[in-house]
Amino acid sequence: MTGSDELWADTERAIEDVRTVVAAEGVSGRAVERFRAVVFSYHATPGRTMPWRETCDPYEVLVSEVMLQQTQVARVMERYPRFLDAFFDVGALARAPLSEVLGLWRGLGYNRRAVALHAAAAAIVDDHGGRIPDDVDVLQQLPGVGPATAAGVAAFAYGRPSVYVETNVRTVVLHCLMPDATDVPETRVRELVALTLDERDPRTWYYALMDLGAELKRRHPNPSRRSRGHRAQGPFEGSNRQLRGRTLRAVLDGGVLTPDELAGRLSVTEIEAVRVLSELAGEGFIVEEEGSYRVADRGRGATRG
Numbered sequence: 001m002t003g004s005d006e007l008w009a010d011t012e013r014a015i016e017d018v019r020t021v022v023a024a025e026g027v028s029g030r031a032v033e034r035f036r037a038v039v040f041s042y043h044a045t046p047g048r049t050m051p052w053r054e055t056c057d058p059y060e061v062l063v064s065e066v067m068l069q070q071t072q073v074a075r076v077m078e079r080y081p082r083f084l085d086a087f088f089d090v091g092a093l094a095r096a097p098l099s100e101v102l103g104l105w106r107g108l109g110y111n112r113r114a115v116a117l118h119a120a121a122a123a124i125v126d127d128h129g130g131r132i133p134d135d136v137d138v139l140q141q142l143p144g145v146g147p148a149t150a151a152g153v154a155a156f157a158y159g160r161p162s163v164y165v166e167t168n169v170r171t172v173v174l175h176c177l178m179p180d181a182t183d184v185p186e187t188r189v190r191e192l193v194a195l196t197l198d199e200r201d202p203r204t205w206y207y208a209l210m211d212l213g214a215e216l217k218r219r220h221p222n223p224s225r226r227s228r229g230h231r232a233q234g235p236f237e238g239s240n241r242q243l244r245g246r247t248l249r250a251v252l253d254g255g256v257l258t259p260d261e262l263a264g265r266l267s268v269t270e271i272e273a274v275r276v277l278s279e280l281a282g283e284g285f286i287v288e289e290e291g292s293y294r295v296a297d298r299g300r301g302a303t304r305g
Helices: 003-025 029-043 058-067 073-086 090-095 098-105 112-128 147-158 167-177 186-196 202-219 240-254 259-266 270-282
Strands: 286-289 292-295
Touching: 003 029, 003 167, 003 202, 029 167, 029 186, 029 202, 058 073, 058 090, 058 112, 058 147, 073 098, 090 112, 098 112, 098 240, 098 292, 147 202, 167 186, 167 202, 240 259, 240 270, 240 292, 259 270, 270 286, 270 292
Parallel strands: none
Antiparallel strands: 286 292
């Protein structure tokens, strides 16, 4: 048995102890105390190294939180530094043309996140004087910022003890504190996250939870499947998501395209081309002008200095 395996065996035994207490007492004060001990004990070993964990800058944290939504860490690790190099602060992002933002977002998927982040940057500049809010409720008023992203910015940038729930956090809570439950409502998960939160240092606490959750998913069937909110993603190949991505890339590369030109490039029917172009236009990605479509640029070129 390797040192890593020995450590994990100790962690599994400690988790089983937590489960035993929960079975006897519910999520009592003793259960919470032991749960926290397990999480921090595992975190005492070298954790995952990620550039967004090395900063407390609210803008850099916001960018990372948006990028990490439904995207693998490895892909974000590659593109995050490039994005920050191009759009070095919230003002630079707000001024940048949307086409440039979408161009650097390529490969991350779910391009509406880039549109929302671009709009959020403009709102931060226009409505908050360029300062990213530290209040969860105010953050959620920004375009595309939901409860998890808002809580992440509050916790990781400002050290606010907010209730942050993402897939790895959910995994630890379900595995350790609700091992036999199924169809668990998200409200219950949030209650347990709030109950067990280390309010003195939420930043370190959530990093510890996420590292443990990532390892749990590697060694066990994903406990998040027992959450009522869990949705299995359908295959990408041949999906509307794939067609949307291909369409946006074609418009970015071509500058201006008609539905007929898009149909030829993508080998789809003109009806399909019109449908997806209209869909993207309705969501603010592109605009239609006299039957042709282009990216809906709304910014001014950002420059350093």
